[in-house]
Amino acid sequence: MTTADESEPTAREAFSLLGHEIRLEILLALLDGWRAVYTDPRSYADLMDAVGMRDSGKFNYHLDKLRGVYVREVEDGYVPTASVTALYRSVLAHRPTERTEYDPTAIDSDCPRCDAKAVLRYNRGFVSIECSACDDWAGFTYPFPKNGFETRNADAVARATVRRARHHIGMARTGQCPFCAGGTAVDIDLETTAADDQMIEIACDTCTFLVGVEPLQSLLTDNRVAGALADVGVDLERYDWELPTPAMRIKSRDPGRVVLEVDGEMGSATILVDETFSVRSVTTDR
Ligand SMILES: [Zn+2]
Ligand SMILES: [Zn+2]
Structure with missing residues (x-):
């Protein structure tokens, strides 16, 4: 070091x-x-x-x-x-010298809370997906270079941003900052894990990388998780906010073990993670 x-x-x-x-x-x-x-x-x-x-x-x-x-x-x-x-x-x-004006544009997805159209905005280098009608959904926000708009329409930008975020977050969750290759730390509040809106925080100790993500979102690039979700009929081609919300419970605090249950159309997947959100085991029940 x-x-x-x-x-x-x-x-x-x-x-x-x-x-x-x-x-x-x-x-x-x-x-x-x-x-x-x-x-x-x-x-x-x-x-x-x-x-x-x-x-x-x-x-x-x-x-x-x-x-x-x-x-x-x-x-x-x-x-x-x-x-x-x-x-x-x-x-x-x-492209710091170019101005990109981007009006909120409807994309091919609905708000998970009220079913109104989701819209895409672009502001200060961040793509945000939010509801066109309600304030009940926190939405989805992730940095996306301006250059990414060059050859894509709003739907394609939304898909590219989600793919980019999954890739980065999967890497960061397993210990490597996608921007500076430094070590990352995963922070999960084991006291409040039962809540529906639990977020885990992943931060780099060197550069400014910091994300708050929903627990399942951070696990989608794990091969076992992806395989199990496909087995129970969860389509990972869908946007993150269209995926089922897992039920979470703490299995033990010392050592920290958290269970996520994801219901798909053909069964349920059970994912066991530790306090750093490393996947310990994945099982399916079809
Ligand atoms: Zn809404
Ligand atoms: Zn970093």
């Missing part, structure tokens, strides 16, 4: 490096031909040429500032670091 020490640049220092025309030109030249692991390094002369500089002293000074943080020297020249390619990808994905 490594921790940030005094010699490691902070986020502030890393961002401040970008605030210079020549350094930006160097990075953009490196990112221009970037092809992930297949990237050919750019030679010193080529890079200097791409930036349009004649003064090697000045060029060197700025290249040196970027070294380690955003630029790595390899055998045949220079390549961008993972920090700057991640930043680049984020900017492409979230």
Whole structure:
């Protein structure tokens, strides 16, 4: 385990490096031909040429500032670091300079509380699905890059967001942050588990990843759970809020064991999880 020490640049220092025309030109030249692991390094002369500089002293000074943080020297020249390619990808994905006005749009799903049409909104990088009529349903909200709207209509965006959330949440529940690969912690309140509206919270200890999800939603990417739900007639192609709400009960507090019972059209599935929401066993009764 490594921790940030005094010699490691902070986020502030890393961002401040970008605030210079020549350094930006160097990075953009490196990112221009970037092809992930297949990237050919750019030679010193080529890079200097791409930036349009004649003064090697000045060029060197700025290249040196970027070294380690955003630029790595390899055998045949220079390549961008993972920090700057991640930043680049984020900017492409979230299109921060474009405005996307998105009026609430009805999708092919109904509110689970009142059966009115569900609508999709987009705000500050989050897709939200909510009821067009009532306030009884908390709805569904998850971050979704603006770029995801480029080739999709509202129904397709809703499906893509749900798939994305399931994938991320499944990963985070099993210990890995989908954004920074750091460790995650699952928090469930064992005192109030019987409630219908129980949420579990999954948080990353490094970056800002934090989600509150319904218990079953966090388990859908587990193969045993998915198999059992399919066996009892629960269609996982449906939106999360269209799936049955499981009955939950605490089996024991020490060690923490929680049972979820899910009723499908062809029987019921019983999922046993521990206090970190790791799946202990899955059985079906058809
Ligand atoms: Zn409603
Ligand atoms: Zn993280």
